């Protein structure tokens with residue numbers, strides 16, 4: 095069964111649970127990378143990502159939609175054309191940010207697909223649209239950091 | 249900033265000063281210089297310098313000093329030039345800036361002292377950078393007095409190690425030798441000066457100036473050790489525990505090239521700006537075959553970036569004989585961080601500018617050499633935190649252009665060697681060393697400053713950070729003596 099079909103059989107609680115799981119996977123991924131990181135700077139960066147995703151999960155669980163209400167900033171597409179790094183134990187901060195931004199982009203697309211799928215249900219459509227936007231906001235902040243640090247052009 | 253008004257030696261009536269034109273710097277003709285590596289700017293003549301100095305309207309509140317990151321007493325040295333006391337003017341600058349011949353050439357004055365010069369509100373600002381360069385060169389040519397007036401202080405018997413011979417390290421050496429410490433500079437490369445020798449090309453900053461600065465420091469007693477990589481040849485702990493250094497300054501710079509992470513960056517013919525410029529400057533690739541460092545003569549070289557590094561690389565490529573040399577920059581010219589003068593000179597020398605374009609892939613032939621770049625066009629969106637408008641890729645705007653050489657000049661990071669070999673020294677998530685205002689790190693007796701702390705910045709900021717650290721190190725060394733007494 096594909097995701098869209100699965101969704102059509104789910105209640106709102108299950109859908110929320112699925113979203114929370116999606117965030118949990120990100121937390122697990124970044125925690126693993128943090129624990130494997132060889133230098134302090136990568137550890138710090140992964141910890142920051144874990145914190146971001148955890149805040150995200152808590153917001154979802156408590157249905158704190160007020161955090162997601164604003165429209166997302168423009169998609170900067172800074173990392174769209176970059177190569178996707180493989181998760182390994184000695185990643186540079188540059189690779190970590192690219193990996194995380196690409197992940198956010200994929201998750202945003204997933205939520206966007208869900209929003210499109212539920213175009214007949216205003217509530218679900220809006221909810222998923224807001225989730226997609228939230229991921230894009232996340233991507234935006236990572237890409238902003240990427241620009242500031244790795245594209246200084248000095 | 250409170251500043252006592254200097255004695256005025258300017259005899260030109262105030263009203264007339266406003267009508268004196270800013271003195272143009274003589275320079276090599278663009279067609280001639282684009283084929284040689286000699287310095288582009290030739291420096292003001294003494295007559296021009298005096299006329300330029302006379303343009304200063306001696307403001308009650310001289311904003312120029314606020315624009316200078318190290319607060320050089322600009323009005324004072326300008327008045328000394330009016331009095332034709334060029335050596336005195338150079339010494340006045342040296343009170344705050346140990347490398348004026350260098351800063352006069354490479355500081356971005358248009359965004360510092362000259363940007364806030366009151367004359368600039370209505371007329372052209374006083375050419376403070378050109379004047380600084382003039383007096384520094386004059387003093388160098390006429391025995392700058394710095395060595396002659398140097399009295400060897402009584403030895404403290406304390407040893408200081410300086411790691412890295414860039415502007416930060418040289419500033420620390422210059423200040424601490426005066427205090428009677430035994431100072432040794434360790435440098436990983438085979439020449440001293442950091443980016444000033446391996447990055448900035450001869451045509452912008454003659455290396456002879458660096459050699460003279462180093463020779464003066466050597467004559468004052470500073471020891472220079474080359475080909476010595478701290479963290480590999482010897483660790484910081486070993487320097488302190490085994491070699492008896494009482495304090496260490498880390499002026500390591502930000503010399504690790506950053507790449508874009510797009511496909512094809514590992515092809516033959518794709519260089520980092522660091523490698524390209526080091527081959528040309530430090531290994532004298534421009535002197536091939538006199539020097540055995542071959543550098544490719546490109547048909548079409550593209551340089552990705554818009555900073556000073558990109559301008560240096562593109563002008564070097566042109567001088568090495570590239571038929572065409574092009575800057576490829578994601579933003580528009582307005583957002584370029586390079587000094588205005590470098591952009592202007594590059595254009596005069598025939599460099600092409602392709603703005604609002606970003607490469608997304610480099611394509612190779614069967615031999616693995618780059619033959620083309622796939623690029624995207626960009627459009628400017630909302631401004632970012634720095635106020636520069638953000639470039640955003642335009643969907644479906646891909647195009648391919650022939651290139652046979654690419655230089656990536658998007659920025660530099662810090663080398664992780666010291667962080668890896670000295671875990672006691674705290675670094676931030678970017679790998680920069682964490683240090684307080686005075687350069688103290690988390691390891692006792694170890695100080696740091698310049699690009700390794702701030703990330704890629706400027707010569708004057710690195711030098712200023714070095715001087716602040718020197719004061720703190722001197723205090724630290726004094727306390728160490730008191731505590732052991």
Ligand SMILES: Cc1cc2nc3c(=O)[nH]c(=O)nc-3n(C[C@H](O)[C@H](O)[C@H](O)COP(=O)(O)OP(=O)(O)OC[C@H]3O[C@@H](n4cnc5c(N)ncnc54)[C@H](O)[C@@H]3O)c2cc1C
Nearest residue numbers: 412414415416436442443478500501698699705706707710
């Ligand atoms: C191409 C280029 C052009 C630039 N143009 C300008 C300009 O026009 N104006 C301007 O103001 N700024 C310019 N900058 C920036 C400026 O040069 C730097 O901000 C400045 O040099 C930083 O000084 P620093 O002393 O911190 O480090 P650096 O100049 O980078 O020197 C650090 C030194 O430490 C050595 N080192 C590193 N690790 C070790 C180790 N483990 N053991 C021993 N030695 C080590 C390095 O080999 C190097 O020599 C430019 C930079 C580049 C790359």
